[in-house]
Amino acid sequence: MLAGIISLAVFAAAVLRGLTGFGFALAAVPAMSFVVSPARAVAIAILLQCLVGLRDLVTMRALIDRRALALMSAGALLGTPVGIVALTRLSPDAMRMVLSAIVVVGLLALLARVRLPAGRGPAIGAGLLSGIFSGLAAMPGPPAIAYFLGRAVPAANIRASLMVFFFLTSLMALPGLYLAGRLDTETGLLALTAFPALLAGTWAGGRAFLRLGEGGYRTAAIALLALTALATGLKGLAAFL
Known part of the structure; x- marks a missing residue:
């Protein structure tokens, strides 16, 4: 029963991932946190992104922005341990x-069409913030999305670069999660069980991306992220009332 619910959440989030190149953890972690602890949901999301990332690296290598990814990865390497300590x-x-707040940040970045100037500083800074978000909640997305959407490159290149960057940040988070005792047998089994759902959802989202083209994916992403932020925030707030 638990594995089925996790797989369903992963599939829905993977459709968003395949459609936009981002949003998997933003959708999956809050959804999974309804049935497992947020810390375990983070660990599952990171393991899944590591598993699928190897395939993305091979299939999308011609589309990625290698220079931006190198600079952002350097920043993320510094920020990830900070996020894990907070976790x-x-x-x-x-x-x-916190998860709800991060999702809202992502939404605001999309709605405001935040633009960051090209260059080494913004890339490293975006990577640093992404690393903090990744270690804390498996959600490196908002700073990375703001950076890549602010550059005049085709949607296909943005999508590919984001998917590979999230793979790299997930790899960086694994050692810290292990040292923090967040990786155990049950978490690993839940991730493996949900992996087919991740592949299926990513494929379905990719097909939708081809149909929607350059701009249509933005509306779908905003709608799902808004629902995720609302549901997760209300559940967390209820515990303090």
Whole structure:
């Protein structure tokens, strides 16, 4: 029963991932946190992104922005341990509030069409913030999305670069999660069980991306992220009332 619910949440989030190149953890972690602790949901999401990332790296290597990814990865390497420390210090309900806040940040970045100037500083800075978000909640998305959407490149290149970047940040988070005791047998089995759902959802989202083209995916992403932020925030807030 638990594995089925996790797989359903992963499939729905993977459709968003395949459609936009981002949003998997933003949708999957809050959804999974309804049936498992937020910390375990984070660990499952990171394991899944590591598993699928190897395939993305091979299939999308011609589309990725290698220079931007290198600079952002350097920043993320510094920020990830900070996020992991925060993950070990917060209660589950506080984590839900943090998750909701991060999703809202992502929404605001999309709605405001935040633009960051090209260059080494913004890339490293976006990577640093992404690393903090990744270690805390498996959600490196908002800063990375703001950076890539602010550059005049085709949607296909943005999508590919984001998917590979999230793979790299997930790899960086694994050692810290292991040292923090967040990786155990049950977590690994839940991730493996949900992996087919991740592949199926990513494929379905990719087909939708081809149909929608350059701009149509934005509306779908905003709608799902808004629902995720609302549901997760209300559950976390209820514990403090």
